[in-house]
Amino acid sequence: MELIQLLGSRNKSDFAIYLGHTIAALGYRVLIADATNNSEYLHSYIQIEDNEHLYELQDVEILINTKNIQECVENLSNSNEALENFDYVIVDANDSSSIVNDWPKFHHVFYISDNNRFNITQDIEILNDYVDSTGKTMLRRIHFESAYKIPNDYIDLLINNRVEFKLVEEPLEYDDQEHKLRNYMQHESSIPYAKLPKDYKRLLKSLVTEILDIGNKDFEVLTRRGLLGMLFGRFKSKEKSTKRNEFTPEEDEVRQDERIQPRLVLNNVIQSNTTESNKSGDKMTGSEKTKEVVGG
Secondary structure (H helix, E strand, O other), rough: OOOEEEEEEOOOOHHHHHHHHHOOOOOEEEEEEEOOOOHHHHHHOOOOOOOEEEEEEEOEEEEOOOOHHHHEEEEEEEOOHHHHHEEEEEEEEEEEEEHHOOOOOOEEEEEEOOHHHHHHHHHHHHHHHHHHHHHOOEEEEEEOOOOOOOOOOOHHHOOOOEEEEOOOOOOOOOOOOHHHHHHHHHHHHOHHHHHHHHHHHHHHHHHHHHOOOOOOHHHHHHHHHHHHHHHOOOOOOOOOOOOOOOOOOOHEEEEEEHHOOOOOEHHOOOOOOOOOHHHHHHHHHHOOOEEEEEEE
16 A cells, blocks of 8 residues: 655645546555545535545545544544555645644655645645655645746745755646536536546656556556456455556466457356257267357
8 A cells, every 4th residue: 555645735636536536547446535624525525424434436435534544544444444455545635734643654745736826825834844844855746837827936935945846747737627627526426537638637647657656558558457447347346455466568468358358158058968968950069068158
């Protein structure tokens, strides 16, 4: 199980869901822990009873009221789940809580920023707390542009260059479609991944290949597997989580063929030597008593 930390006061809920959905599409089980101080997911996406904590949004699961690892474990236990059942856990906080509270070491940390002045003001405190608590001065950054652009080094100057930012991709250009899709997801309880702009999908692909430490070719292969898995039921068992698969090109080719050519065995055609196959017109030789296979 790997922990992914999303920093920044910006509303990252839709981004976290898209990220989780992209990872889940590769056959992994993903949990989003809502550590926001305003319960962003609970009020925007969740439809559960008062005593419930876990909600499933397509192939992504969301755990509410989770400010630290202890609450995460307890809330999952109350939902008959365990942390080790998930491959990836995305912790989304819009303040310093995921930094100063008790969480295990995060495997991946990303700072999500935009040009909103209110968010920038809040982010200064978050970034300073991050440096003070971890001692780390380098952060992977994802930036969403707005209709009004500001200098690229604006935040750097406000925090006295305490952090060196490395962009995962070029900043995402302002697109009003982002807000429309977020509203759609909130009201329809459906992830509109297919409607995302190409640059957004490219960003998600770059992120996921970095997190999973795979190449673009492996990403495409796993995506196809995930789609086939959804056709034949949940690719990932909720009861048990498996480790990341390692495979050679030859093994991958065989596995693809097995999934592309599913077989349906008609057992009722199999007949033993002692059945009444010698009735008129129904005599079969031993070599003919084989399974009839129909390509899927």
